[in-house]
Amino acid sequence: MKAKDSMMHHDGLIFGAQARTALAALAVVSLPLVGLNACADDGGEDDEVGESTGDTADTTTDTTDTTDTTDATETETETDAESETTGEPEDPSPEFENPPEIVSEGGVLMGAMEVLYADNTVVINPTEGGEVTTLDIYTRTYNGSVPGPTLRLSPSDMIDLDFINSLPENADADTPVENHNWPHRLNSTNFHLHGFHVEPTGNADNVLRVINPGVTVPIAMDVPANHNPGSHWYHGHKHGSLLIQFYGGMSGMIVVEGDLDEVPEVAAAEEKIMIIQELGLNDAGEVPEPNLDAQTAADLFDITQQLFPVSGKVNPIIRMAPGEVQRWRLLNSTTASIMNVELDAHDLHVIAEDGITYDAMDTVGALQMAPGDRADVLIQAGAPGTYLLSSPMGMPMPGMEPESQVLATLIVEGEAVDMGLPSDLPEPDYILPDTSAETPDEVYSISFENGMEPGVFTISGDAYDPSCYNYILQRGDVVDWEITNNAGMGAHPFHIHTNAFQVLEINGMPESPARWQDVVPVLGNGGSVRVRMRVDDFVGGILLHCHITTHEELGMMHKLVIVDDTIPEADKVPADEVDLSDPADFNPDIPGYYVSENFNLCN
Template identity: 40%
Template sequence: MILSRGAEAQHQHPAPPPPPLQQTQAQPRPTSHPHDHAAMGLDPGPVVEPAPPAMDQPLVEPEVRQSVKGVLQTTLACRYAYKNIGGQRLYLRSYEGAPFGPTLRMKPGETLKIRLTNDFPPNRDPMPANMAIPHQFNNTNFHFHGAHCSPSGIADNVMRSMVPGKKYDIEITLPKDHTCGTYWYHPHHHGGADVQMASGMSGAIIVEGDFADVPEITAARERVMLMAQVVFDAFGMIENFSTLFPETATRFLAINGQRRPTIDMRPGEVQRWRLIGSQYQDDMMLELERHDLHVIAYDGIPVRNMQSMKKLLFAPGQRADILVQAGAPGTYEFRALPHDQGHPSPVGPLARVVVSGDSMPMKLPARLPKPPLEDIKDSELTGGRTLVLSATAPEADAAGHWQEFSFLIDGKSFDPHRIDQRVKLGAVEEWTIINTHEHDDHVFHIHTNPFQVTQINGVPQKEPLWRDSVIVERKGGSVVFRSRFLDYTGIFMLHCHMMNHEEMGMMQTVEVYKE
């Protein structure tokens, strides 16, 4: 998003060249001299490169970058790159030219320092008068999703505008008592964040130290898994918002930029899967065939009691740390099942779990440590407020053009120049989020401060969970939560993390102020 308009001179710039649709098409191979073969009277023609297998390759996890002596100092380059995903050769925006960004590992109290380079070409469109129209897809910035840290200056400030052709410094220091767990980063520049995230511009941040005293968890092999909906146009690109908005836009699902990779396990082995909801738009109903999913943390915050389930509803923006204990030798599908979120969520295989080899008898933890955050009691509350999520749509919803829709909070579309919610530093508030939209669920997310969910659709929660992103069901669904607005002043965002909805107006500014 952006506070000032017209800061960058706009020029017409040709779109990047479209790639071939299939990896199997012929690609010329350069030689040391352009006439080597002609001199011999031979012309072998173009060399056909073998296509990489589309599926069933071992799961590849992103590169890891680790803090040293209290600082994680690194670079991030934003640029176009060819990505081979599921047999498709795509030309998309990226971090570091990779399917997903590197995994950043740090500890509470440490500082993340990034020199971000925006190597995208100049924007081809001017800043629109209506900020709810997706625009200027090559501006970017950086959001540390879920972090309790400063939203100001060069920290986790999503009001910054990082324009093409320039370098920017980011410096985020976590408090010493920050919760340990699974977090992530992604662009948050209003207008182009949806396009960039749908292209795979996101990465994991691991704040180390959770469950350090639980040997059953520390012994488990970790897997970082960024969930994705793969989407592209006829040229293998995302250059128009209409590529993203139809409810049937998703081509297939992927993990870490791979279509149906293979996850190897041994019988009885326990693995810790750090699931990151980097999908740009839709919920996923997750299931691992003939296995339970044992949740030990949500949104980077450990739970009080391990939750074992057959299916896990997983929304964009959320994280879930789950333990998986392999059963008998065989091959099992990790997949997304049908789910009605007002429109059908995408379905299909995510990975194959292949259990083989010698037995590795491991145990699940009998109990978990005390959670890091204290429950918010009635006596702490200093106030509250209610927010209403809504939308407008054409009469023939399914046939409408995206410009006929609008997504609103309290009847208003996002305006970066307006402060929507003012909260005094030190306040402890109870918020009610109501979704009056008839057709879609929404995913409420707020920056800087996590919240404790106490009611869903009017039903008190037996074990109130700490989250930073939560589903609010359509047709009058509601969520009640409590949050402490401590430590940091400044301006930050609340919005729907179904990024099509955020981009089209379902976002507000929050200002925490100190008198």
């Protein structure tokens, strides 16, 4: 125990210093955004920050072996650095703040995404009034912040990020993985762009490769010119470490700008990036190690503090003038909450869902959002007063509705302003034309099921098996998925990568309009959903799964490969010519490799 503790302490100091370097750099990036809302850092400033915080990092590393004195020095340095770069007062502010941003410039989104342990302070604004408190946490993060920085780009841009895994070595690095559907290799990761229609292979949206601690790789891809503008999501997707990385706050938003943002009423609305996360912590403010001997999913993590912060603060305060319209980009980044979002005395004017613009604004009193769902919502402030944004939060349990919790507080105050809601939205520039009148080439009927043993979740009786593929799809085909929920009373949200789908039927009833989404909840007690997708543009290995992270991690996930058997014989690459000995190379960017003869079906 003792040896392990001191090692963790050692890591903490080193990685804490790195976190501050990253944070300081990001603070510079985010500063101009307060006024401009879209602006990149300039290289000069960035370099300066790099130099000055480089000194801090050295000092901290040198004094690693001393004890309390080091901590004190470290804290002081941190406070100084923060007040210098951001000018923030020392009192915790409950006011809502957008996360830092990395913004594309000249058509390229460049920068570093570093996964590292970092200290953060979560501001907690109590729902019943009273003093604002803080909670110090120490978790795996992107670039040191919770949530990670917002990535902002446009269609046709290139993404070219340096992805650095600075987590410590895996404790189980030298032992073979006995059960892939149980937490393992907790510090390995990869990078998923949820909702993106891009290459799923190589350095792009590749969720099958493994990025181990100490490894730096590029995250690089072309964003198609006709990509939907909208709100998307990034997070790790390495099977076996996703859940624990979520619990520490490892997720962020990707904003694709476009024609929706140019609608005058939308352009005039102040934008709020509202990432609803779920932190699963112990009393020390750290994500507990999993109990690998647990018999059920519920016993896997000894979580004593469960928080649902919105962009890093619990119940932040949002201020609006009467009549003002704001655009809230809501993202359900929790592990298990089927949210039903409501704002006291206010309608929610939904203009996009899952990053896809609606045909017309849809005004609702409450909005269902499964884990992974995004909603772009316009809010028009009513009379002066205080209003709560709330939703049931937490894992749905048999016979029990999760308790409603306050997510944020809206204070309407000041002089009234005259703003409007849009009467027209731009024609959604779908990558995929409407599929509802087409005849599917393939129909897959699948079912969410509990495994025979506790702690096992399956799709159609088969838990995730990394050694084979559950489905082989042909590029260009139209595919229907009929999903039934045979796993009890709770809903299970269905998600598939790379291609969005149209929701045609829910519980046997046709949906009108048949909206495009990338997550759809399949209700409990035998609920069903029928969706249709066109398997367009890209080949490669992808995943479909339940987006309740615990279920996914414990087996409720299947692997697919999109192939193109119509390519010329000469372009085909035989499997034995592809070197997959290093997990970093899984799912390579070799188009000729993706022909059905190279892949084995699970059954």
